[in-house]
Amino acid sequence: MSPHQRRWWVLPFALLLALQSWLWLHLRRGAEILLAWPVWRRWGMAVMQWLRRRSPFQALLCFIIPVILTNPPRLICVYLLAKGQWLAASVLYVTLKSLEFGSVALVERACRPVLRTVRIYRRGYLFVARWRRWTRRQLRPWRRWWRQRRAAF
DSSP: OOGGGSOTTHHHHHHHHHHHHHHHHHHHHHHHHHHHSHHHHHHHHHHHHHHHTOOHHHHHHHHHHHHHHHSTTHHHHHHHHHTTOHHHHHHHHHHHHHHHHHHHHHHHHHHHHHHTTSHHHHHHHHHHHHHHHHHHHHHHHHHHHHHHHHHHO
């Protein structure tokens, strides 16, 4: 089956998942680089050490708090959209999503061993891993097709 004969929704959905995966990896690195700056180094190291000493329940709360804190301001995005201010709403949404992804990725990396002892986190982690593998499988023919087109020029 050629890439063009697949269902119409597979490519956009796979691209969205690939984008989220890419953001997860790169925003985590960005947060780590920010915490490595001399101004933040001492504070960032203290936060990372504090996160590593949490119990499983506390680590799960630390993992969920950034998501909870960035959701209410999204109502402002809805308000801005209702007022017709698309650019402001888009910028605010992207900023909030970046903060959420970066902070959640950083907390997840610091608390990963403890979080993996929590059953619901482990199930979610395995679900996301399957999701990412599915995304890579769906995009593989498109990447091959794109490389062939690029090589032809």
